[in-house]
Amino acid sequence: MYLRDNLEYSNPESRGLSWDYSQEHLTSEKQSGLKLDAFSPKLFRKNAEIVISKLEKYLADSSIRGLALTNPDVLLQTAKDLMASEGEGIADEEKLAAIIDLYIKTGIQVHSPGYMGRQFSGTIPLAGVIDLVSSIVNQPSSFYEAAQLPNVVESIMADEFNKFIGWERERFAMVTTSGGSLASLTALLAARNDKFPQIWSEGIYGLSGQSRPAIAVGDAHYSISRAAGILGIGEDQIVRLPINQKNQICIEKVRPTLEAAEKRGLKVFCLVASAGTTTMGAFDPIDELADIAQEKNIWLHVDGAHGGSLIVSDQLRHKLKGIAKADSFFLDAHKMMFVPAPCTLLFYKNKEKSYGAFRQDASYVFEKKPDIYTEFDSAEQNFECTKRPLIMNLWVLWTLYGKALFADKINYLCQLTKHAYEILNSEADFQTIHQPEANLLCFRYLPVNLRESAFPDFQVAIRNRIREGGKFFISKVDVNRSGALRVVFMNHQIDTDHFRMLLDEIRKTGQELLNESKRLNELLCI
Template sequence: MKHSNPIIAEIFDAQQFAETGHQLIDLLAAHLKANIAGTSKVLNWKVPSIEDQHWHLPLPQKSTINPQGLLEKLSQEILPNNLAIHHPHNMGHQVACPLPMAALCDLVASLTNQAMAVYEAGPSATMLERQVIRWLCALIDEVSWSFAGGVLTSGGAQANLTALLVARQVSTSKANPSSNVWKDGITQQPALRILASEHAHYSVSRAAGLMGLGTNSVIKITTDKNGRLDLIALKNAHQTCLENQDTIIAVVANAGCTPTGSIDPLQAIGEYCQAHELWFHVDGAHGASALLSESHREKLSGIALADSVVWDGHKLMYMPAAVSAVLFKNEQHSYVAFSQDASYLFQGDNHEDEAFNLSYRTLECTKRMMALKLWAAFSLYGTEGMGALVDEAFAKAKVFAEKIQRKSSFELLMKPETNIVCFRFLNKKLSQEAINNHQSAIRQHIIQSGAFHITQVNLHGVTWLRTTLMNPFTTALDLDELLERVALGSQAVLSIAK
């Protein structure tokens, strides 16, 4: 059936969609193949302020391109100027080179557009999500997490916020059973505190700000030389809070912190939290995927003691961004964060009545069909295949660290626990401040050359170059080339400075 308006008929033309779609898949497949082969630059660097001038175009009142023109625009301008995410030299951020089949699932999700506010707005999407959540909880622990639950969210920052909202509600109610922070706010509460590693993701302090606690309510706990939370420092901070009559709403531990990939001593922290009845939250956005690996899951020993866990699919589960899970050991807690009336959506009298209406438990109302790609990956490859990707990434980090240690002109920050490696190029003639600036200058030189994509991190006043090794196609030769580029970049930067 064609619409009577020819413009609308063309917009929804299924045949045109099919023809353009086939050509688009061919284009993306060629792009993927070239990226993996590393035949071009990883980044076609352009000065953003200058490049922005090319995108000051008038709003189109009528069509300016046809579907073929769209494909040409993608092929000639947009794809070549993207970060080549599947390129072996892409070693920058904790963003996966996504599984191609998972990307196809996102196409299905986009076209079918299941809003998922309530069950009727996305029936199969809801069931897929519930299945994936059960699988993730089972990976944490099939026994102690047998009554667990949670939801998928658009990113780890939202997942951390959701978990901490629940922690705030549960912890304040425990301290004062007559209080209800969700309804009454925090003005009548004692000071509310979050104890978190100094390497906690910025979304933890952002959540504190959003919750009206203030970012200063996050008490940063020092870490050891390997970037892991110091248990004695945690105990001391807890004691200080008790003396000040503050209420601790959560203790936040990292399972793969962003700066170094370090994993906090989850078993010890979890046991301490249990002994003192403190909410234990594990930010496993990056490192929880070690649970997929038979070789590395022991690194997360103690994660089952957590009250809540965050786990990103778009990191070491190799999903297209963004999909994150916020999981609760007690599924009933998953209803606490956003409990409120909205009669146009929720008609149930209790949590069980709303169990299938997912936006009852998440910040989002319209909610993307995120579970399909995770369900497909587990179904297509199993934990065996997905665990192999984790094993590959962790092994590559170990190899790279060993290469760095063998070079006298380089310094390794620490042996990697996951797939993040931090290092720096040494120059004994430079002061500490100058060495820090030198690392930044080297990175900028490499980034702008398009040879590699790496990042940097500042820890206790020292700047380190940082790599996140996620690409299965990065080889030992690529790692050798990176170290050569860093050394050459150092010379080039010093030459320019003169």
């Protein structure tokens, strides 16, 4: 309509066209080129019914299944065969159904009891429905005017979580980001710019003659090293804090390590603690680390990507003791809050410092005169300009069910992990590596007929063979530089019987590997 109205009030002769010709051209284009039927509400409903029917069947399937790895070349050709030929472009219900089947079949089966391998979860189905709504209404949420409800909701959820954190209501801030890696990068930027304000404008060269900026970490996620490179800090300026047997930062060795770094010409501006390490789910002593950080004027950032969600559990919140002393903290709701990825909540103790990560003027989006609307904007606090309304999935569930929906499932999964640990301790051919603090558990299968030198490679071989079998999906990890098996319980449909079935599968697979591999057979005890 806009195009037609402008043509009617323009001078067609000036462009060598008559109105009749232009209108005929537009009508012809509408019929053959624009494919407007793709926007049809009726077609949307028909397509949605096909998809929802497939997903309902998928969710109802409680069979034990892991990951069916497909040859990439075969999958590539299958996908190409489904694509419309040039000029075809006709909505095909059978083809759509085939695409959905292929999509479901070739992914990790996160809703199956056989899925015990990663830290992303099977979602609460209603969250997926809300995600569909967000996709259709398409409201980028960094600005209030573009996404009014999501921005208000973000403020509401900030207050809900702060009930468990305990900061001053008017002084803290929360921002949503697309994933934990981006959350840590953003918080580290805020920390760096707070301690070295000249870097933003002058770059790292503005620090000539000063101590080099450094970050102190324990068993940190690899995204912290990546962030150090991006920020210009450099991986060589990462100070590795000693780890104790529980895989936590050893509090007794923090001060000496920081002082030694200072003598090397490093200025640690940020200490990164973990609330649930990726390796073993360990929780660093946040309370004690916060005291040291405050004493030494260091920003304390808490990576709660996995375990931060335990804050909603009355039974498990104590694992984050001292979180109110942190300068920044984030959790991934797409992990233990069971919503679609990504949905990360980044919190700052000091709202003013949350604006320190980014400093730009852009008249086309940023308002020089704030008003009642722009106070809800978050674009100046996060890297993303066009950002999905990440918070909506979480808020709708919280509104309808309250925190109990999340707390109950978290409590169950952590309790299940304790039971799994007890089962392993009762099995002579399995070795537990740590006492689990959340829902991650690392262990090894050590049959009597295997030499110790083969332990690391043997665990990885078992994991790979089990993955190929397609019944269970587990992961592997290096613990003390030695391979281990790792399970992550993210599905409330899993019980101890399923875990015992996994152990039987591991035994069976391990013995098959020993019997069929000449290389491993050479390592057998005689």
